[in-house]
Amino acid sequence: MPEKLLVENLTHHYPDEYTGESVHALDDVDLSVQEGEFISVVGPSGCGKSTLLNILAGLLPYHVGKVTVDGHMIHGPGPERGVVFQEHAILPWRTVNRNIGHGLEIRGVPKAERDNRVAQFVDLVGLTGFEDKYPHELSGGMKQRTAVARTLCADPEVMLMDEPFAAVDAQTRITLQEELIRISIATKKTIIFITHSVDEAAFLADRCVIFSRRPGRIKAIVDVDIPREERIWGNMNADTRFTSKRDEILHLVREEVSVEHEE
């Protein structure tokens, strides 16, 4: 399979907002992502995983290393890399329909075609009946469904997700995770999913990238070889293929957390 996204020797420092001291966020990160792959990135808080995502999204300029999508160096944000943010990122002044069609609107797609595509994604994420609601009239889960549909509808090459389900309640989160699996099968998108939840990382991804504590390095990459069609929470919790991988990832993450505590 061809390489979709390539990160080489990426190192990043940024000045701390309050002290002004240089923070070493990423250290020599190498990562190659195949087309259609689902990658999760997990690590202790403050490990630089969000910094990585912001660089991939083009929202943060980088100076050391190289990031390419389909062989092209990235400079700034671009529609080929769609982002699903943590929460409250859909525009409150747009209805569900207009939020989802926003990317197409920016691209100048005619209204008739846009409506057609939007309806397709409204259906895919299960928001039928809520098309004309404003975000403040939706539940947290529905807002994130809208956010996912908005990113998908713009048809990006790579979908970057920054802890998108962190703020919804546990029940909804499980449903959204299963839906995301279903959507990834249907759309065959390349997905990079940032999370601090080990369960979520193991459940969703083909490959799980574990970050060390700051400065963020890739500590390990764990393959989770379970076909996506089989990934349903009802089955996974009793499936040793899943539980063994989850425990392995958990162990790797906890090593980082405990090192931090000993210091």
Add this chain to the structure above:
Amino acid sequence: MSIFNDLSIALQRKIGRQRLRKWILGSIPFIFLIILWEMNSYFVWLEPVYIPTSGSVWEAIFTLQEGCEGVAAAVALDNSCLMTTHIFSSIGRVILAAVVGLPLGIAFGVIAGMNRTLSKFLEPIGIFFNSISGIAWIPLAIVWFGIGWQTTLFIMLNTIFWLLFFNTMLGVRGVAKVFEQSVLTMGGSRWDVITQVYIPGAMPSIITGCRMAMGFGWRALIAAEMIGGDSGLGFMIFTSAAEFKIEEVFLGVIIISIIFMATDRYLLVPMERWTIQRWGLVWKPT
């Protein structure tokens, strides 16, 4: 009693209980004021030289409107139709100042709000000019523009512009970064961010700015017309007072208040309801 009951129920059905309650409660002070006024006419606690009777204020309308024929006369600045002439003169300036001042203030406010360097550049001078209240500019404006419409328009524009500028700037600064980022990552341009994120996101502040601008601007305009104008309701009040036509002064004050209340209620409040309330950006009483 049953007639009153039926009437009350019919009214409540028609306009709604909450609105009826609000309407009744809101009109009590006015009714009280009118009763007090009528009592003064009857008992003459204060001479009509100070407080005219309601009848004479009513008659003042016809005195002022004397010799009024046709639409042209109602607007033209001559000695006919004085009341409508002055009303149109004031309203015309308010509209002109709003049409020019509001977009200008919003535009500069957006630019200053989105650009840190530029806002550092513009903010001190903005505070400097804004510290002088609108009407304090009148003497200077008279020197620059003379007595007339230019002076009154300048005073109102100056008041409107700075209020919109500051409110928009603060509003734009308060818009969550993630909205801008989401539009940029969908391939949006700077212009897309301005029109689709900054302006709607700053709408709560912009609307507050508009309400303040209309309130302060309208007051500044009346003051400017008194001192530096040759027409308008402020001018009318001032000249009438000089001629001891106290009933015309009262009439002028009442007209000003009614126009202002109507603008707020039928223009600015619906605008608020249509935008930020619909978007869930304001706390809404249930």
